[in-house]
Amino acid sequence: xxxxxxxxxxxxxxxxxxxxxxxxxxxxxxxxxxxxxxxxxxxxxxxxxxxxxxxxxxxxxxxxxxxxxxxxxxxxxxxxxxxxxxxxxxxxxxxxxxxxxxxxxxxxxxxxxxxxxxxxxxxxxxxxxxxxxxxxxxxxxxxxxxxxxxxxxxxxxxxxxxxxxxxxxxxxxxxxxxxxxxxxxxxxxxxxxxxxxxxxxxxxxxxxxxxxxxxxxxxxxxxxxxxxxxxxxxxxxxxxxxxxxxxxxxxxxxxxxxxxxxxxx
Numbered sequence: 001x002x003x004x005x006x007x008x009x010x011x012x013x014x015x016x017x018x019x020x021x022x023x024x025x026x027x028x029x030x031x032x033x034x035x036x037x038x039x040x041x042x043x044x045x046x047x048x049x050x051x052x053x054x055x056x057x058x059x060x061x062x063x064x065x066x067x068x069x070x071x072x073x074x075x076x077x078x079x080x081x082x083x084x085x086x087x088x089x090x091x092x093x094x095x096x097x098x099x100x101x102x103x104x105x106x107x108x109x110x111x112x113x114x115x116x117x118x119x120x121x122x123x124x125x126x127x128x129x130x131x132x133x134x135x136x137x138x139x140x141x142x143x144x145x146x147x148x149x150x151x152x153x154x155x156x157x158x159x160x161x162x163x164x165x166x167x168x169x170x171x172x173x174x175x176x177x178x179x180x181x182x183x184x185x186x187x188x189x190x191x192x193x194x195x196x197x198x199x200x201x202x203x204x205x206x207x208x209x210x211x212x213x214x215x216x217x218x219x220x221x222x223x224x225x226x227x228x229x230x231x232x233x234x235x236x237x238x239x240x241x242x243x244x245x246x247x248x249x250x251x252x253x254x255x256x257x258x259x260x261x262x263x264x265x
Contacts, residue, residue, distance in 0.1 A: 033061065034061065034062040035060075035061060035062070036058050036059065036060045036061055036062050036065035036066075036067075037057075037058045037059060039062050040055065040058040040067075052071060052072045053069060053070070053071050054069065054070045054071075055067060055068075055069055056068045056069065056070060062082070063081070063082045064080070064081045064082065065079070065080060066078065066079050067079075067080075072133065073133070074100055074129070074130070074133075075100065075101075076098055076099070076100055077098070077099045077100075078096065078097070078098050079096065079097045079098075080094055080095065080096045080097075081094070081095045081096075082094055083095070089112060090112055090113045090114070091110050091111060091112040091113070091117075092110070092111055092112075093108060093109070093110050094108065094109045094110075094111060095107075095108050096108070096109065098123075100126075100129060101126070101129050102126030102128065102129050102145075103123070103124060103125045103126045103129065104123050104124055105121050105122070105123030105124075105125075105148065105151075106121065106122065106123055107119060107120050107121025107122060107123075107151070108120055108121075115156070115157065116155065116156040116157075117154070117155055118152070118153070118154045118155075119151070119152070119153045119154075120150070120151070120152050121148070121150075121151045122148050122149060122150055122151065123147075123148050124145050124146070124147050124148070125145060125146040125147075125148065126145050127141065127142050127143075127144065127145065127146060135177075138177055139176070140174055140175065140176035141174070141175050141176070142169060142172065142173075142174050142187075143172035143173040143174070144169065144170055144171075144172050145169075145170075146167050146168070146169050147167065147168045147169075148165070148166075148167045149166040149167065149168060150164070150165055150166050151164075151165040151194075152164040152165065160201075162196045163194055163195070163196050163201045164194060164195055164196065165192075165193070165194035166191065166192070166193055166194070167191065167192045167194075168189070168190070168191045168192075168208070169189065169190045169191070169192075170189050171186075171187050171188045171189040171190065172186065172187065173185075173186055173187075174186075174187050174237070183237075183239075185236075185237040185238050185239070186238075187236055187237070188207050188208065188236065189207070189208040190205060190206065190207055190208060190214070191205070191206060191207075191208050192204070192205045193206075197218065199220055199221055200218055200219050200220040200221050200222075201218070201219045202216070202217070202218050202219075203216065203217045203218075203219070204216045207232075207236060210232070211232075211247070212230070212232060212247060212248055213230055213232070214229070214230055214232045214233040214236055215227070215228065215229045215230065215233055216228050216230075219258060223257050223258065224255060224256070224257055224258075225255070225256060225257070225258040226253070226254075226255050227252075227253065227254045227255075227256075228250045228252070228253050229250070229251060229252035229253075230247065230248060230249065230250055230251065231245045231246065231247050231248070231249045231250075231251050232247040232248070233251075234251065235247060
């Protein structure tokens, strides 16, 4: 009886399996061991950040690290942690936390190798720390914090394709520029709802439990914003206005570009 000769070479299937295991081990070691600061040094020349954003320091590892940013002059601490990648969808989950002196936003995102992704976040914005920026832009300053109950964004091809959000404010003193003087009033609790439309994003501000919007804005995919203020806002601010106007009447409207065309979708 003769014995079959022993094959000294592994079968093709085993070779492929060994290669795949080797690639997975290599990628795992890369993510686990590569310093985040070194990785940013190699990548920063290829990353186009907005002019208002500056990265000052990066520490930790690629899979879990911390970055010190300056956004529009405000220092921001950014922390991230990568989860196990999905090989079926070629996507990586990321948990993140952004914090300033009195604001904090936490959430998670799922980012694919194709550049598509989805983000979910919540947090608290301390309005007082941004008061100088708001006043320089001529906006109204509210008292207290704004709570973001939810913020959901979906994007594809580096543009936002869907948005959904809810923010609340418990009410209090609001001040705004009024010529050379300053107007002020006490407002009830308010909420802001963000939603997607067929041609952009809609934002509506109203009183909690109120009958209709106090202000609304439509941001088109083209980058144009249509802002409307209703007489209901004047009533909430206890400001004089002709009685012939109803709360649903638009008393102020402006249309202007807020972002470059095509940057949203």
